[in-house]
Amino acid sequence: MEIKIIQGDITKFEVDAIVNAANSSLLGGGGVDGAIHRAAGRELLEECRRIRRTSHPEGLPTGKAVITKGYNLKAKYVIHTVGPVYGHADINLLAECYKNSLKLAEENNCRSIAFPAISTGVYSVPIELSAKIVKDAVKNFKSGVIKEIYLVLYGSNDYRVYKKEFEA
Numbered sequence: 001m002e003i004k005i006i007q008g009d010i011t012k013f014e015v016d017a018i019v020n021a022a023n024s025s026l027l028g029g030g031g032v033d034g035a036i037h038r039a040a041g042r043e044l045l046e047e048c049r050r051i052r053r054t055s056h057p058e059g060l061p062t063g064k065a066v067i068t069k070g071y072n073l074k075a076k077y078v079i080h081t082v083g084p085v086y087g088h089a090d091i092n093l094l095a096e097c098y099k100n101s102l103k104l105a106e107e108n109n110c111r112s113i114a115f116p117a118i119s120t121g122v123y124s125v126p127i128e129l130s131a132k133i134v135k136d137a138v139k140n141f142k143s144g145v146i147k148e149i150y151l152v153l154y155g156s157n158d159y160r161v162y163k164k165e166f167e168a
């Protein structure tokens with residue numbers, strides 16, 4: 001299993017699954033969530049609404065993950081997970097987001113997966129803390145099916161922080 005740190009726009013990734021930093025409503029939002037919904041098209045929102053009606057009427061709890069199709073994206077699937085709001089939810093739930101997303105990807109036979117830096121935008125987790133938690137979570141993951149994990153950073157400073165942490 002290879003871990004690749006890349007600066008870019010996750011909506012453009014040609015991988016089996018991209019991960020969305022969703023909120024518990026699953027009905028879209030700002031940041032990477034909004035960008036993924038815009039690129040995937042309305043059908044993604046419709047599938048998210050069905051998930052809300054059927055399996056998660058109260059919303060998706062922090063740290064959990066669900067999978068949908070990718071629709072107009074190049075990615076076959078979108079895995080939606082809800083990160084912790086910094087200072088308001090248990091920070092250990094951030095690792096759960098990554099672990100549960102990887103598990104779901106494996107169950108769906110994904111060989112490649114791309115993650116944004118969950119919770120580091122509106123949810124305010126410092127990028128240095130995110131890099132440490134993510135490094136620990138992905139390096140300890142026992143992969144079977146997954147061969148490539150892309151960690152996608154949007155900003156150049158975020159990219160530098162991740163590079164430094166993963167090279168340490």
Ligand code: ADP
Nearest residue numbers: 009010021031032035116119120121122123154
């Ligand atoms: P959260 O609410 O989990 O903090 P945000 O979407 O606000 O989610 O931010 C999470 C991270 O995603 C931030 O580091 C932000 O810079 C980044 N981001 C925003 N748009 C994109 C994109 N198109 N591709 C990859 N990362 C993105």
